[in-house]
Amino acid sequence: MNSQKLTSLLNEMTLDEKIAQLLQLATPFFEGSKDEGQITGPLASMNISDENIINTGSVLGASGGAKEAINIQKAHLKKNRLGIPLLFMADVIHGYKTIFPVPLAIGCSWDLDKAQQSAEIAAKEAAVAGVHVTFSPMVDLVRDPRWGRVMESTGEDPFLNGEFAKAFVRGFQGKDLKHNTDSVAACVKHFAAYGAAEGGRDYNTVNMSERQLRESYLPAYKAALDEGCEMVMTAFNTVDGIPATGNVKLMRDLLREEWGFDGVLISDWGAVKEMIPHGVAEDEAEAAYKAIQAGVDIEMMTSCYVDHLKKQVESGKVEEKLIDESVMRILTLKDKLGLFENPFRGADEALENELVMSEDHRQAARELAVKSSVLLKNNGVLPINREKKIALVGPFAQSGDVLGPWSFLGSKEKAVQLYDGLLAKMNSSLLLTAAKGCEIETGTEEQLAEAVKAAKEADLIVLALGEASEMSGEAGCRADIRLPQIQLELAAKMKELDKPIVAVLFNGRPLDLHGIWEESDAILEAWYPGTEGGNAIGDILFGDANPSGKLAMSFPHSVGQVPVYYNHFNTGRPQGAPDAQERYVSQYLDIPNEPLLPFGYGLSYTSFAYSNETLSDVTMTATKPLTVSVEVQNSGSMAGEEIVQLYIRDISGEVVRPMKELKSFKKLSLQPGEKATVEFEITEEMLRYHHADLSFKSDIGKFIAFVGPNSRDTVEMAFELVNE
Structure with a gap:
């Protein structure tokens, strides 16, 4: 339809019909839905007339597939006076x-x-x-x-x-x-x-x-x-x-x-x-x-x-x-969605059966789960030798709860569990033993004893720990962001056995890692990795994939630091201020100011060396940008990816400016020994900020460019923005 036809349609509508277009109802209100008429729970308080349902503009929670969507739309169009199709959301x-x-x-x-x-x-x-x-x-x-x-x-x-x-x-x-x-x-x-x-x-x-x-x-x-x-x-x-x-x-x-x-x-x-x-x-x-x-x-x-x-x-x-x-x-x-010409749009029951959860889609999910995992710690125990005998211990050892919140149509039964992902990599099934050890928040002596027995007979322990999906997501707020106490006790018990420990974490938020950080030789943050989670983690733990993820959110040293983030302001009495007494600076007396793990942090199975950091000039103008370059070498023995990050600090602004601000990043794939030069262009637009009057502009003055693998471990280069 063109705008004239839409206006004509609008003019044909009664006021009641117009207002009903502004209403969104869940599927049970609609004829043709699999839950038709099941108006329970929070829906029960809604007394919606049949006329308003007939003229409603959109449907919430379309989860019954193509058949249900087509049935609802057909029933609606039969009754809607002007034939205005529903939007399914x-x-x-x-x-x-x-x-x-x-x-x-x-x-x-x-x-x-x-x-x-x-x-x-x-x-x-x-x-x-x-x-x-x-x-x-x-x-x-x-x-x-x-x-x-x-x-x-x-x-x-x-x-x-x-x-x-x-x-x-x-x-x-x-x-x-x-x-x-x-x-x-x-x-x-x-x-x-x-x-x-x-x-x-x-x-x-x-x-x-x-x-x-x-x-x-x-x-x-x-x-x-x-x-x-x-x-x-x-x-x-x-x-x-x-x-x-x-x-x-x-x-x-x-x-x-x-x-x-x-x-x-x-x-x-x-x-x-x-x-x-x-x-x-x-x-x-x-x-x-x-x-x-x-x-x-x-x-x-x-x-x-x-x-x-x-x-x-x-x-x-x-x-x-x-x-x-x-x-x-x-x-x-x-x-815009073409619903007036085709109210059923892409809904296709036969194609749905062919397309949904296809192998290509699952493979893409596996690849992204690999890229999204962050190696937080590794004292030489990863990747795992396939000849090692492994005890897989913890409530996530054989759990399908790897999808996370907001996956209401996902199947835990079809999700790849960690056990199955590891087993697929093993030279023999006899080398892998699984024991729960405890539930997410509770446990029994029998579960613990079973875990201890499995761990004693193993060369290496993989601890599969974390939060149940319902512990995060909407209304999943927690004041204590450590792992549940029973899991920390399980980790401590495993530590007593003096075996190498690899912790794999399943969670939806940065955690206070105390109680697992010290006990583990390696920690892989897998988050909720999705349908192919077990396979993706197996790829990483056995070295078929090299972890490259970097934290998009800082991990606090303690919940008492929260909110903690890298791009914070300085204070008039910063920690380490040379002209301040040690006590009278902005610091905690019992913990560091800095997070345990900073924004942008993440380890690899190889190492990357940064060198030859240069600026194309020490001054720039609104029309003459600068180029920052740095040489990065894969100094390890395994091919890997590095995410090179550029941050900038405005030394003196009209209002206080953050200590660092991410302005660009580039991803490199390097073979062992391979070098590459990474270049970033710094433009005047990158130096703008909102002033006291909310105008968005830059200031003439001094700046620092930071380049590195994360927001903490960077090299500095000073430059100045000057008038033309």
């Missing part, structure tokens, strides 16, 4: 049925091509099953590992998050949503600053200056929108004292007017009605009023709009043009 976060590593793990790959591929595959599987929109990517900046949803983000850095945001959008949407039915529309979330919830507690307050919001938290959302992301989801939290879902300054002034976003804005689940407990709406009518004023087009899973907007329009309180604008944005998205 779902949480396809890190895979549809072929599950990839969780996004935080993908962030640790620093591999934008693999990230884009993962989104392309997720889109193919979702689209053939009848899904039109995915609620991804989540680009919230995260600095507090207590927050369960850090697993959905790609980390603590604005630049890296923005690069991944663009890669995911490219992967999900492709270049032509209408004609490429393998694609789905992306929805960036959660707008805005959800990752800064106080205390790392979900749904909690967010409070920061607008300068900090613009400097650190907004860039990744903007990057996704610049890449063409079709939708935005509001956050549950407050922004400057106002819930995001009713925040006119954030949604109308910034998102719509300043950034020019003209796509669909959807609330998160129930967020419109949640303005009442937030304390900014007295009742549902006021909540509806505030959300529509803020420009929220779709209300997810509450009925404030359909129950109250009509009266507000008829009374003159709400202008009907606001309703029309929202409906037109929804119709436009449906048109």
Whole structure:
């Protein structure tokens, strides 16, 4: 349809039909769904009329596959007066049925091509099953590992998050949503600053200056929108004292007017009605009023709009043009997806059976799981000799719980367990013994005894430890981010046996590693690696793959440091200040200031030597950039990949500047002994920041460029930005 036809369609709609387009309901409300009529739990409180269901604009949680999507759409079109098709939306976060590593793990790959591929595959599987929109990517900046949803983000850095945001959008949407039915529309979330919830507690307050919001938290959302992301989801939290879902300054002034976003804005689940407990709406009518004023087009899973907007329009309180604008944005998205011409779009039951969980998709998941794993420690025990007798011990030894949160369509039964991944690499099954040792948070003497027996007979112990999936993700917040005590006791018992220990960790957040760091000779952070997790870990442990992942989020020394992140500000009394007494500096008395493991950190089975760091000049101008070069050599005996990172510090700004900021990175693949020269261009645009008046510009003055394998271990080169 062209815009004229869409306008004509809008003009044919009654006010009731328009408002119902703004309502999103879960599949049980719809005729043709496998759960039709099963309105239980939180759904039971929604009293939705048949007329509103017939005119509803979109479906939430399309998880029944192509057959269900086609059935729902057919039944809907028979009853909808104007034949307006439904939009089917779902949480396809890190895979549809072929599950990839969780996004935080993908962030640790620093591999934008693999990230884009993962989104392309997720889109193919979702689209053939009848899904039109995915609620991804989540680009919230995260600095507090207590927050369960850090697993959905790609980390603590604005630049890296923005690069991944663009890669995911490219992967999900492709270049032509209408004609490429393998694609789905992306929805960036959660707008805005959800990752800064106080205390790392979900749904909690967010409070920061607008300068900090613009400097650190907004860039990744903007990057996704610049890449063409079709939708935005509001956050549950407050922004400057106002819930995001009713925040006119954030949604109308910034998102719509300043950034020019003209796509669909959807609330998160129930967020419109949640303005009442937030304390900014007295009742549902006021909540509806505030959300529509803020420009929220779709209300997810509450009925404030359909129950109250009509009266507000008829009374003159709400202008009907606001309703029309929202409906037109929804119709436009449906048109972009080609739903008016083909309401069933890519849904194809036969192709679904062929495509979903195909070998090619599983192989891609395996490769990304390898790239996403981070080797945190290795005292010479990895890779494992295939002739060694191994005791695989721990609650994740033979567990299918490797998919992580937001994998509701993934199959734990079809996921490759760690035991099976190791067994496939062994020269003899007699060399591998598995024993649970304990459950995730509990254990028995019998389980411990079985583990001790297996470990005593082995040459090497592989400890498979971590968090159950429900311990992270939405509402999975933890004040204590150590491994559960029973697992620490298991690790201590294994240490007593004086055998080499390799710990493999399955988790959705950075952990306080005390109790496992000291006990282990090697630690591999596998995160939740997805469907092919066991195979990917086997590839790494036996040296068929060389780990190359680098942390996208710092690992704290203690939870007492949180929030801890590399790009922090200095203080007037920094630790080690030469003119300050030792006590009166900004430091803890009982732990270091620095994290245990910094942003960008990750080991390899080989080593890389950096040398000949040079700048093309010591001064630069707005039109004359600089080039930073460094020579990197694989100084070890195994081929490997290195992620070379460029950071910059502004020595003196109008406002305080971070100690370091990631500005670029490049990945090298080098054979043993091979050298390569890496070059980065530093432009004036890379030196800009938000000033006190929120203007975005650079300052004349001195800077430092840092190059290295992580944010801590870098070499410095000074330069100056001067006038032309």
